[in-house]
Amino acid sequence: MNGSQDPLYIEDHVPIRDEVARRYDVESVTGHTHSMSGGEVSANSYKSYFLAYSRVGHRSLQECFNPEGKVVQRWLYNGNGKVIQELLYGGSGNLDSRFDIFYLGDYWNEKQMYDAQGTLKYRIVGDRLRDGRLLKATFYAASGELIRSDSYLYDSVGLLLRVDLGRIGKRLFKYDQHNDLVERSTTLPGASVYGDVDEFDYDNRGLVSRKTHLHVCATLFDWACLNE
Numbered sequence: 001m002n003g004s005q006d007p008l009y010i011e012d013h014v015p016i017r018d019e020v021a022r023r024y025d026v027e028s029v030t031g032h033t034h035s036m037s038g039g040e041v042s043a044n045s046y047k048s049y050f051l052a053y054s055r056v057g058h059r060s061l062q063e064c065f066n067p068e069g070k071v072v073q074r075w076l077y078n079g080n081g082k083v084i085q086e087l088l089y090g091g092s093g094n095l096d097s098r099f100d101i102f103y104l105g106d107y108w109n110e111k112q113m114y115d116a117q118g119t120l121k122y123r124i125v126g127d128r129l130r131d132g133r134l135l136k137a138t139f140y141a142a143s144g145e146l147i148r149s150d151s152y153l154y155d156s157v158g159l160l161l162r163v164d165l166g167r168i169g170k171r172l173f174k175y176d177q178h179n180d181l182v183e184r185s186t187t188l189p190g191a192s193v194y195g196d197v198d199e200f201d202y203d204n205r206g207l208v209s210r211k212t213h214l215h216v217c218a219t220l221f222d223w224a225c226l227n228e
Contacts, residue, residue, distance in 0.1 A: 006107070006134050013198065013211075014049065014221075015182040018081070020206045022057035025226040031211075033067075033219045041218050048219055059083070066091065082108075097121070107132050122147060133158065181206065 016029065031049030034041045046069065052061045058081025064073040070093045076085040086099040095116050102110045111124040120142045127136040133154060139147035148166035155161050159180075163171045174184040181202055188195040201210040203223075211219045 013185070014051075015200055015208055016051065017206065018057070018059065021053060024205055024207070024223075025057075026053055026207070027224045027226050028052045029207075029221050029223050031219045031221045033217050035217050036212075036215065039215075045220075049221070054079075054081070057081075107134075131158075 014031070021029075029049075029051045030047065032045040033048040034043070034045040036042065046065070046067045048065050048067075050061070050063045050065075051059065054060045058079070059075075059077045060081075061077070062075040062083075063071050066072050068091075070089065070091070072089050072091075074087040074089070075083050076087070078084050082101075082103060084101050086101070088096045088098065090096045097116060098114050100112045100114070101108050102112075107126070107128060109126050109128075113121045113123070115121055122142060123140045125138050125140065126134055127138070129135050134152050136152065137150040139149070141147055148168070150166065151164045152160060153162040153164070159175055160173055162173070165171070169188045172186045172188070173182055174186075175181060176183050182200055184200070185198045186195045187197075197214040199212045199214065200208055201212075203209045207221075207223055209221055211221075213219075
Protein backbone atom coordinates (compact mmCIF):
# COMPACT_ATOMS: atom_id res chain seq x y z
CA MET A 1 0.00 0.00 0.00
CA ASN A 2 1.14 3.54 -0.75
CA GLY A 3 0.71 5.33 2.57
CA SER A 4 -2.89 6.49 2.94
CA GLN A 5 -3.53 6.11 -0.79
CA ASP A 6 -4.81 3.25 -2.89
CA PRO A 7 -2.14 1.40 -4.88
CA LEU A 8 -1.46 3.97 -7.60
CA TYR A 9 -0.52 1.39 -10.25
CA ILE A 10 -4.15 0.31 -10.46
CA GLU A 11 -5.34 3.35 -12.36
CA ASP A 12 -2.27 5.05 -13.78
CA HIS A 13 -0.40 1.75 -14.39
CA VAL A 14 2.97 3.10 -13.17
CA PRO A 15 4.04 1.83 -9.71
CA ILE A 16 5.55 5.03 -8.34
CA ARG A 17 5.77 5.21 -4.56
CA ASP A 18 5.28 8.80 -3.50
CA GLU A 19 6.87 8.30 -0.10
CA VAL A 20 10.10 7.20 -1.82
CA ALA A 21 9.90 10.12 -4.26
CA ARG A 22 9.63 12.50 -1.29
CA ARG A 23 12.63 10.88 0.39
CA TYR A 24 14.81 11.74 -2.60
CA ASP A 25 13.29 15.20 -3.27
CA VAL A 26 11.95 14.18 -6.66
CA GLU A 27 10.83 17.15 -8.74
CA SER A 28 9.52 15.22 -11.75
CA VAL A 29 9.72 11.98 -13.69
CA THR A 30 9.55 11.65 -17.48
CA GLY A 31 8.93 8.46 -19.44
CA HIS A 32 9.96 7.77 -23.04
CA THR A 33 8.43 4.77 -24.79
CA HIS A 34 10.45 2.66 -27.26
CA SER A 35 9.04 0.04 -29.59
CA MET A 36 10.41 -3.51 -29.36
CA SER A 37 11.33 -6.04 -32.02
CA GLY A 38 12.62 -9.51 -31.32
CA GLY A 39 12.93 -8.63 -27.66
CA GLU A 40 15.21 -5.66 -28.38
CA VAL A 41 14.38 -2.05 -27.61
CA SER A 42 14.54 0.27 -30.63
CA ALA A 43 16.30 3.64 -30.62
CA ASN A 44 13.12 5.40 -31.72
CA SER A 45 11.02 6.74 -28.88
CA TYR A 46 8.51 9.39 -27.89
CA LYS A 47 7.70 11.17 -24.63
CA SER A 48 4.79 9.21 -23.22
CA TYR A 49 4.64 10.13 -19.53
CA PHE A 50 5.22 13.06 -17.18
CA LEU A 51 4.63 13.45 -13.45
CA ALA A 52 5.47 16.59 -11.47
CA TYR A 53 5.76 17.08 -7.70
CA SER A 54 5.33 20.21 -5.63
CA ARG A 55 8.10 21.61 -3.39
CA VAL A 56 6.67 19.68 -0.44
CA GLY A 57 6.58 16.37 -2.33
CA HIS A 58 2.93 16.19 -3.34
CA ARG A 59 1.82 15.23 -6.84
CA SER A 60 0.81 18.31 -8.81
CA LEU A 61 0.32 17.13 -12.42
CA GLN A 62 0.43 13.83 -14.32
CA GLU A 63 0.10 13.38 -18.10
CA CYS A 64 0.27 10.63 -20.71
CA PHE A 65 1.00 11.36 -24.38
CA ASN A 66 0.46 9.60 -27.70
CA PRO A 67 3.28 9.17 -30.28
CA GLU A 68 2.24 12.45 -31.92
CA GLY A 69 2.97 14.32 -28.69
CA LYS A 70 -0.64 15.07 -27.78
CA VAL A 71 -1.95 14.60 -24.26
CA VAL A 72 -4.36 11.65 -24.06
CA GLN A 73 -4.78 11.54 -20.28
CA ARG A 74 -4.23 14.14 -17.56
CA TRP A 75 -4.61 13.98 -13.77
CA LEU A 76 -5.09 17.13 -11.67
CA TYR A 77 -4.37 17.27 -7.92
CA ASN A 78 -5.26 19.43 -4.95
CA GLY A 79 -2.68 21.02 -2.65
CA ASN A 80 -2.39 17.82 -0.62
CA GLY A 81 -1.50 15.70 -3.64
CA LYS A 82 -4.88 13.97 -3.92
CA VAL A 83 -6.15 13.49 -7.46
CA ILE A 84 -9.38 15.44 -7.92
CA GLN A 85 -9.94 15.18 -11.66
CA GLU A 86 -8.94 12.88 -14.52
CA LEU A 87 -9.28 14.15 -18.09
CA LEU A 88 -9.33 11.92 -21.20
CA TYR A 89 -8.61 13.31 -24.67
CA GLY A 90 -9.15 12.00 -28.19
CA GLY A 91 -6.53 11.76 -30.90
CA SER A 92 -7.41 15.25 -32.13
CA GLY A 93 -6.62 16.72 -28.73
CA ASN A 94 -10.25 17.44 -27.84
CA LEU A 95 -11.62 16.51 -24.44
CA ASP A 96 -13.55 13.22 -24.58
CA SER A 97 -14.56 12.79 -20.96
CA ARG A 98 -13.64 13.61 -17.39
CA PHE A 99 -13.81 12.04 -13.95
CA ASP A 100 -14.55 14.22 -10.93
CA ILE A 101 -13.26 12.55 -7.76
CA PHE A 102 -14.70 13.04 -4.26
CA TYR A 103 -13.20 12.09 -0.90
CA LEU A 104 -14.32 10.93 2.50
CA GLY A 105 -11.29 11.52 4.71
CA ASP A 106 -8.07 10.18 3.16
CA TYR A 107 -9.76 8.07 0.49
CA TRP A 108 -11.97 8.67 -2.51
CA ASN A 109 -15.51 7.41 -2.05
CA GLU A 110 -17.06 8.40 -5.39
CA LYS A 111 -15.99 9.16 -8.94
CA GLN A 112 -18.34 10.74 -11.48
CA MET A 113 -17.73 10.37 -15.21
CA TYR A 114 -18.98 13.09 -17.59
CA ASP A 115 -18.81 13.26 -21.37
CA ALA A 116 -17.36 16.22 -23.27
CA GLN A 117 -20.72 18.04 -23.11
CA GLY A 118 -20.83 17.76 -19.31
CA THR A 119 -23.50 15.04 -19.13
CA LEU A 120 -23.14 12.54 -16.30
CA LYS A 121 -22.64 9.05 -17.78
CA TYR A 122 -21.92 6.92 -14.72
CA ARG A 123 -20.74 6.91 -11.10
CA ILE A 124 -18.23 4.69 -9.28
CA VAL A 125 -18.82 4.19 -5.55
CA GLY A 126 -16.07 2.74 -3.36
CA ASP A 127 -16.62 0.36 -0.43
CA ARG A 128 -13.67 -0.03 1.94
CA LEU A 129 -12.36 -2.20 4.71
CA ARG A 130 -11.95 -0.68 8.17
CA ASP A 131 -8.27 0.11 7.49
CA GLY A 132 -9.18 2.01 4.31
CA ARG A 133 -8.29 -0.60 1.70
CA LEU A 134 -10.62 -0.60 -1.29
CA LEU A 135 -12.81 -3.71 -1.18
CA LYS A 136 -15.27 -3.01 -4.00
CA ALA A 137 -15.88 -0.38 -6.67
CA THR A 138 -19.45 -0.38 -7.98
CA PHE A 139 -20.40 1.28 -11.27
CA TYR A 140 -23.85 2.84 -11.63
CA ALA A 141 -25.39 4.40 -14.75
CA ALA A 142 -26.67 7.97 -14.44
CA SER A 143 -30.13 6.44 -14.12
CA GLY A 144 -29.00 4.49 -11.05
CA GLU A 145 -28.90 1.13 -12.83
CA LEU A 146 -26.08 -1.20 -11.76
CA ILE A 147 -23.41 -1.62 -14.46
CA ARG A 148 -20.79 -3.79 -12.76
CA SER A 149 -18.89 -4.27 -9.52
CA ASP A 150 -15.10 -4.67 -9.25
CA SER A 151 -13.70 -6.54 -6.25
CA TYR A 152 -10.19 -6.24 -4.75
CA LEU A 153 -8.34 -9.16 -3.12
CA TYR A 154 -5.34 -8.69 -0.77
CA ASP A 155 -2.79 -10.99 0.83
CA SER A 156 -2.20 -11.38 4.58
CA VAL A 157 0.04 -8.29 4.77
CA GLY A 158 -2.32 -6.05 2.78
CA LEU A 159 -0.74 -6.16 -0.69
CA LEU A 160 -3.20 -6.15 -3.57
CA LEU A 161 -3.12 -9.46 -5.44
CA ARG A 162 -6.07 -9.27 -7.83
CA VAL A 163 -8.81 -7.02 -9.14
CA ASP A 164 -11.86 -8.81 -10.56
CA LEU A 165 -13.50 -6.62 -13.21
CA GLY A 166 -16.76 -8.50 -13.66
CA ARG A 167 -17.36 -9.57 -17.26
CA ILE A 168 -14.38 -7.51 -18.43
CA GLY A 169 -11.76 -9.79 -16.85
CA LYS A 170 -9.20 -9.36 -14.08
CA ARG A 171 -5.79 -7.93 -13.21
CA LEU A 172 -3.17 -9.89 -11.27
CA PHE A 173 -0.13 -8.52 -9.43
CA LYS A 174 3.18 -10.13 -8.46
CA TYR A 175 5.70 -8.56 -6.06
CA ASP A 176 9.45 -8.87 -5.56
CA GLN A 177 11.00 -10.97 -2.78
CA HIS A 178 10.76 -8.05 -0.35
CA ASN A 179 7.01 -7.81 -1.03
CA ASP A 180 6.90 -4.09 -1.61
CA LEU A 181 7.64 -3.53 -5.31
CA VAL A 182 5.35 -4.64 -8.13
CA GLU A 183 7.29 -6.88 -10.51
CA ARG A 184 4.49 -7.87 -12.86
CA SER A 185 0.95 -6.83 -13.73
CA THR A 186 -1.18 -9.12 -15.88
CA THR A 187 -4.53 -8.19 -17.43
CA LEU A 188 -6.81 -11.05 -18.55
CA PRO A 189 -8.09 -11.48 -21.15
CA GLY A 190 -5.53 -9.67 -23.27
CA ALA A 191 -3.94 -9.57 -26.69
CA SER A 192 -2.62 -13.13 -26.28
CA VAL A 193 -3.52 -16.25 -24.32
CA TYR A 194 -1.12 -14.98 -21.65
CA GLY A 195 -2.94 -11.66 -21.34
CA ASP A 196 -1.38 -8.22 -21.44
CA VAL A 197 1.72 -8.32 -19.25
CA ASP A 198 3.70 -5.38 -17.84
CA GLU A 199 6.99 -5.99 -16.04
CA PHE A 200 8.78 -3.37 -13.92
CA ASP A 201 12.42 -2.68 -13.04
CA TYR A 202 13.65 -0.31 -10.31
CA ASP A 203 16.82 1.59 -9.49
CA ASN A 204 18.67 1.24 -6.18
CA ARG A 205 16.41 3.88 -4.62
CA GLY A 206 13.26 1.90 -5.30
CA LEU A 207 12.09 4.25 -8.08
CA VAL A 208 10.75 2.58 -11.22
CA SER A 209 13.26 2.77 -14.06
CA ARG A 210 11.56 0.71 -16.76
CA LYS A 211 8.12 -0.62 -17.65
CA THR A 212 8.12 -3.38 -20.28
CA HIS A 213 4.88 -4.26 -22.04
CA LEU A 214 5.97 -7.72 -23.14
CA HIS A 215 6.75 -8.10 -26.86
CA VAL A 216 5.37 -4.62 -27.63
CA CYS A 217 7.23 -1.69 -26.07
CA ALA A 218 9.33 -0.48 -23.14
CA THR A 219 9.09 2.82 -21.27
CA LEU A 220 12.27 4.17 -19.66
CA PHE A 221 11.89 6.67 -16.81
CA ASP A 222 14.17 9.61 -16.00
CA TRP A 223 14.00 11.14 -12.52
CA ALA A 224 14.80 14.80 -11.79
CA CYS A 225 15.65 15.42 -8.12
CA LEU A 226 16.07 18.78 -6.40
CA ASN A 227 19.24 17.64 -4.62
CA GLU A 228 21.05 16.54 -7.78
